[in-house]
Amino acid sequence: MFEGRNVKVLLSQAGSGKTRRLIEEVSKELETRRPEELAFVTFTRKGADEGLRRVCSKLMLEPEDLPYFRTLHSLTFHAMNYKANQMFGRIDQRKFNKEFGYNLNRCEVGTGKVAPTKDSVYLDFYDMERSGALTSKQLVEADIELGYYHQLVQKYEEYKSQQCLVDFFDCLIKYVQDGDSLPVKVAMIDEAQDITALQWQVIDKAFAKAEKIVIAGDENQSIYSYSGARPDFLIDLAREFPVEHLSVSYRIPQSVYRLAKAITTFIGDKTDKPFNPRVENDEGMVIQLNELERLKNFIDSDELMDDRNNCAWYILARNNCFLDRPKRLLEDNLIPYWTADGFFMGGEIMRRLKDYDNFKLEGYKDEKKREDFARKFGIEDFTQPFTDTNLFTEGCKWVYASYIEKYGLKKLEEMCKWNPQVLVSTIHHVKGGEAKNVAVMLDATRRTKSNVFNDIDEELRILYVAVTRAKENLFLIDSQNGEGYDQILNTIKDENGLDF
Numbered sequence: 001m002f003e004g005r006n007v008k009v010l011l012s013q014a015g016s017g018k019t020r021r022l023i024e025e026v027s028k029e030l031e032t033r034r035p036e037e038l039a040f041v042t043f044t045r046k047g048a049d050e051g052l053r054r055v056c057s058k059l060m061l062e063p064e065d066l067p068y069f070r071t072l073h074s075l076t077f078h079a080m081n082y083k084a085n086q087m088f089g090r091i092d093q094r095k096f097n098k099e100f101g102y103n104l105n106r107c108e109v110g111t112g113k114v115a116p117t118k119d120s121v122y123l124d125f126y127d128m129e130r131s132g133a134l135t136s137k138q139l140v141e142a143d144i145e146l147g148y149y150h151q152l153v154q155k156y157e158e159y160k161s162q163q164c165l166v167d168f169f170d171c172l173i174k175y176v177q178d179g180d181s182l183p184v185k186v187a188m189i190d191e192a193q194d195i196t197a198l199q200w201q202v203i204d205k206a207f208a209k210a211e212k213i214v215i216a217g218d219e220n221q222s223i224y225s226y227s228g229a230r231p232d233f234l235i236d237l238a239r240e241f242p243v244e245h246l247s248v249s250y251r252i253p254q255s256v257y258r259l260a261k262a263i264t265t266f267i268g269d270k271t272d273k274p275f276n277p278r279v280e281n282d283e284g285m286v287i288q289l290n291e292l293e294r295l296k297n298f299i300d301s302d303e304l305m306d307d308r309n310n311c312a313w314y315i316l317a318r319n320n321c322f323l324d325r326p327k328r329l330l331e332d333n334l335i336p337y338w339t340a341d342g343f344f345m346g347g348e349i350m351r352r353l354k355d356y357d358n359f360k361l362e363g364y365k366d367e368k369k370r371e372d373f374a375r376k377f378g379i380e381d382f383t384q385p386f387t388d389t390n391l392f393t394e395g396c397k398w399v400y401a402s403y404i405e406k407y408g409l410k411k412l413e414e415m416c417k418w419n420p421q422v423l424v425s426t427i428h429h430v431k432g433g434e435a436k437n438v439a440v441m442l443d444a445t446r447r448t449k450s451n452v453f454n455d456i457d458e459e460l461r462i463l464y465v466a467v468t469r470a471k472e473n474l475f476l477i478d479s480q481n482g483e484g485y486d487q488i489l490n491t492i493k494d495e496n497g498l499d500f
Helices: 018-029 045-059 072-079 090-100 118-131 136-141 146-163 168-178 197-206 231-240 254-266 292-301 324-332 347-362 367-377 394-415 446-454 456-467 486-496
Strands: 006-012 038-042 069-071 186-189 212-217 243-246 285-289 313-317 337-339 422-426 435-441 470-477
Touching: 006 018, 006 231, 018 038, 018 045, 018 186, 018 212, 038 045, 038 072, 045 069, 069 072, 072 168, 072 197, 090 146, 118 136, 118 146, 118 168, 118 197, 136 146, 168 197, 186 197, 212 231, 254 285, 254 456, 254 470, 254 486, 285 292, 292 324, 292 435, 292 470, 313 324, 324 337, 324 422, 324 435, 435 456, 456 486
Parallel strands: 006 212, 006 243, 038 069, 038 186, 186 212, 285 470, 313 422, 313 435, 337 422, 435 470
Antiparallel strands: none
């Protein structure tokens, strides 16, 4: 891979400014090269957009000046001249479900369950198989109905072929097979630890004409093994090509650094690279709490409701199923929050209350509409004003009426215009992000606990990503049964003499 090309590998720990360093490289290259001769690619759309925004802002360029600042999927989509109506999207998904009786939805609709459907899980298996993350042998060994799986895949491919559609994996595969190299002289590859074997093939082909390639990443943050990303790709490149290290994490203070450093000592498959906190006398705090409810005292003391600018808190968990408890804690204490899918607790309250008010004015006499609305929002009596705390059923009262009771409608409406200062999310979703305070739920599913014994490096890397999001204070919330990440954490503490 990359034979005959000038390749440099940029390795560093979390928060050390890898993206900033790549932007500096871009700025330097633009002194002698045209913008369209440069590429900046990364694993996520968020990362690609951030790189594009920074360069445009710093160098007074427009996005259209930089056509190769994209995710790999977007890069291949445009390189193969596909159109938006050729992509297998949500409308096609619904048509496929209706025609063949499958359910490719990412969660069960109308059941209250957050778990993905069987068919969507099987399609994920197919994506893993195509990306090289899953071998035929592993597929046979997996706990799935192979006959059903192969039938689903066959129908899925038949449908795409009949409708002349492609998905993002098709973009990658077809580009490797039939695509042309891009007219790029310099390529920057960010978040390289997240790139799969198939994506590396795309990069190798896309930038075959590049005179210089800079690859930035941190193998300790490789947490997407389920999609085919493995740290050894980056590690092998670091052994083959010249390496530059960024040794200081400008994000984390001393206390968080000591824990993060201790976690990395337990990771087996890694490179040896320097790792230092931002300022020697900047201590910060790491606090372990045996009950989630104790976290409220720290959130209250942070004067969240008065801070409308930067995100003050992340509350993180390994799996989505462990986010319900912190959401309830925030709702019970009337603290607005964001979720990864953009849900705004507080704004949602106002929308629903206004919906009710408008409905009373416009649709009160429509019996079916009234029944549907009552079922949706748990309303018992439409004759009462929506400010009455008895309006809502018990299951909804604590969410809606308590907001009104504490703040009043005028204050509530003002509050809902604020930018909530708490994000409740999985660890995977916030990789690359940061917050003043980070709380990590140590709970783990049975599958995760099993993974601790089968691939402990993966779980250690996930824990490392979680703790290194904290700019000042880190809170570790013991699992409910003491069988999550607790055991790993206690071992790390004991062997490294950590006391928190």
